[in-house]
Amino acid sequence: MNPELTEWTGPLGLPRFDLIRDEDFGPALDQTLAMAADAVEAIAANSAPPDFANTVAALEMAEEPLNRVCSVFYTLAGVDSNSAREQLQREMAPKLAAHGSKVSMDPRLYARVSAVMEGAEALSPEDRRLTELTLRGLKRAGAGLTGPARDRMAEIRQRLAVLSTEFSQNVLTDERDFVMPIGDDQLGGLPDWLLQAMKAAARERGMPGQVVTLNRSLIVPFLEYSSDRAMRQAAWGAWVARGSGEGAGGAETDNRQIVTEILGLRHERAQLLGYADFAAYKLEPEMARNAQNVRDLLMQVWTPAIQRARADEVKLTTMLHLDGVNGALEPWDWRYYAEQRRKAEHALDEAEVxxxxxxxxxxxxxxxxxxxxxxxxxxxxxxxxxxxxxxxxxxxxxxxxxxxxxxxxxxxxxxxxxxxxxxxxxxxxxxxxxxxxxxxxxxxxxxxxxxxxxxxxxxxxxxxxxxxxxxxxxxxxxxxxxxxxxxxxxxDFVELPSQLYEHWLEQPEVLDRHARHAQTGAPLPQDLRDRILAAGKADTGFATTEYLESALVDLAFHTGTPPADPMARQAEILAELGAPSAIPMRHATPHFAHVFSGDGYSSGYYSYMWSEVMDADAFEAFMEKGDAMDPQTAQKLEEWILSKGDSAPADDLWLKFRERKPGVHALLKGRGLLADDSDNKGEHLV
Missing domain, CATH: 3.40.390.10 (Collagenase (Catalytic Domain))
Incomplete structure (x- = not known):
């Protein structure tokens, strides 16, 4: 095994990526997987009475060499994929899942950790918390199952690992293989900076002229600026076709049947563990606790968001008709006319910014x-x-x-x-x-x-x-x-620090100090800064609606019996919500990687909104001090949120920081979705 995969010798302990070859990964993964299995077996078979050190702490470090190899390999698989890495991902997914099932469903480990938990009151708070989390993980993995149920759980987990890998690789293939040339006579409305980016994308692929790809930083501005409606429609069609069987990969990258199977297996997994459905299983350890609490929050925001979106749709449709186009506003029209409206109402051009x-x-x-x-x-x-x-x-x-x-x-x-x-x-x-x-x-x-x-x-x-x-x-x-x-x-706590940090970008003192003109070095003019901030809320009805559609579809898919036809069920959910046809889901089911490339955000896409309630309220803590850089509030944020990880329940950490539950008022205010700026603080999160 290449020692650089586990003993990193680069600057400041980084891996030496220049010394690692693709052919090193297979042997290294196999060897460290065997090492991990031996280490865990030694813990499970230990004849000494179980205690924190020989069981819980030992388990914590038993797979360290495997984790180091995996961290390098899966980093590269995400940022610099190639055929060899994709093939190894497919080969390793069932092996790693089988190992994970064997470890997390070992009745000997379950008995040992349970015994440690019985005496956990004598442990330090962090050790007790680790014991609690370890036991919870074993229970939720199926360590308490026996016989056929236990065997079936292992099969499900292994199959899900394979399916999620296939799903993500299919989306990547459709994204990578789509390229749409744009003729010199089809450049209407495109600013110079976007045209240069399209030319650079063409050069990168050895093509002449300029192209549109499915890189979000390219296709979204193309949809915002291109005055060629037919080309917008073609680009948008490719964007939403990813994983549907109509993308660049055709039938070979069709994720629809994969989604059906994933939903069915997740439901079966939850029921094997005694839960009514997958949402009940997945949400139990989260701040939200259950699907009803999630839906209650999302619908509190849905109502003002859809009202704003429908009012915006009327105005954008009028603009469409004034351009001589009859009929309804379509999804490939919304961003273009929203940008035209933003320019008109806020005198703001992206090229100026x-x-x-x-x-x-x-x-x-x-x-x-x-x-x-x-x-x-x-x-x-x-x-x-x-x-x-x-x-x-x-x-x-x-x-x-x-x-x-x-x-x-x-x-x-x-x-x-x-x-x-x-x-x-x-x-x-x-x-x-x-x-x-x-x-x-x-x-x-x-x-x-x-x-x-x-x-x-x-x-x-x-x-x-x-x-x-x-x-x-x-x-x-x-x-x-x-x-x-x-x-x-x-x-539903993990997005709090990330979304909170976004608030500082919008602070005048940050923009005044760092937003300097690339050629002249002049600071961002106050008038332009104010127009940027005002325009930031110009299309929040659209942005909030497309997000909520995805979150509500995700929740519905995992609540109750899984749909036999997810695409038909997706359409039903959107119809029940009264979602505008011109605002499709931010992530349609066949390319909803958050939910189907693994289960990290399954039943959990709502968490961005849940966290946004907290991040808006958290930034209010700084504003209440009259200083976005208030050192005391920053120190409290670090002490109770940023430094603590999962060493205490998220609810407890939030209350230590803010000393009260958060409400949706700050979120609605921040998105510009309040009918008025009343003192009504809205409902609190549970």
């Missing part, structure tokens, strides 16, 4: 905000990573090493779409302790040349702040055990 939002400037804003709030310092370092475009920084505070932070910001065909934060290693205090290695991945449009600046949209800038909010959750983590560090928290 982008020179002030270069990637380097916004990275500077992200880092400076972290310094002012939490005292963090960033020092860029050189390291051999998976592509030269990836950047690395050492994070310190008062001279103490806190983390290594990696930023992989640009789109490329081998990278899956979207944006995310992950870790190569987590923080813990065992032995000499370990500080995290944190990665932010985005899909921004690269610059035209290496020497040219990369320009971000306002949405891109929000994404940059969002993902660094996740990074801070990992960087500032200060717990004993790796499995409860950083973002390893309840799904």
């Amino acid at each position: 982008k020179p002030y939002l270069t990637l380097d400037a916004m990275i500077g804003a992200v880092f400076d905000t972290a310094h002012r709030l939490f005292g963090l310092e960033m020092r860029e370092i050189s390291a051999p990573l998976w592509t030269p475009a990836v950047r690395a920084w050492e994070v310190t505070r008062n001279g103490r090493h806190m983390a290594v932070f990696l930023g992989d910001y640009y789109a490329r065909p081998s990278k899956r779409s979207g944006a995310w934060c992950s870790t190569l290693q987590s923080q813990h205090k065992l032995g000499q302790g370990q500080r995290p290695i944190v990665i932010n991945v985005c899909n921004f449009t690269p610059p035209e040349t290496e020497s040219a600046p990369a320009y971000l949209s306002w949405d891109d800038a929000h994404t940059l702040f969002h993902e660094f909010g996740h990074a801070l959750h990992n960087i500032l983590s200060d717990v004993t055990w790796p499995s409860m560090s950083g973002t390893s928290v309840a799904r």
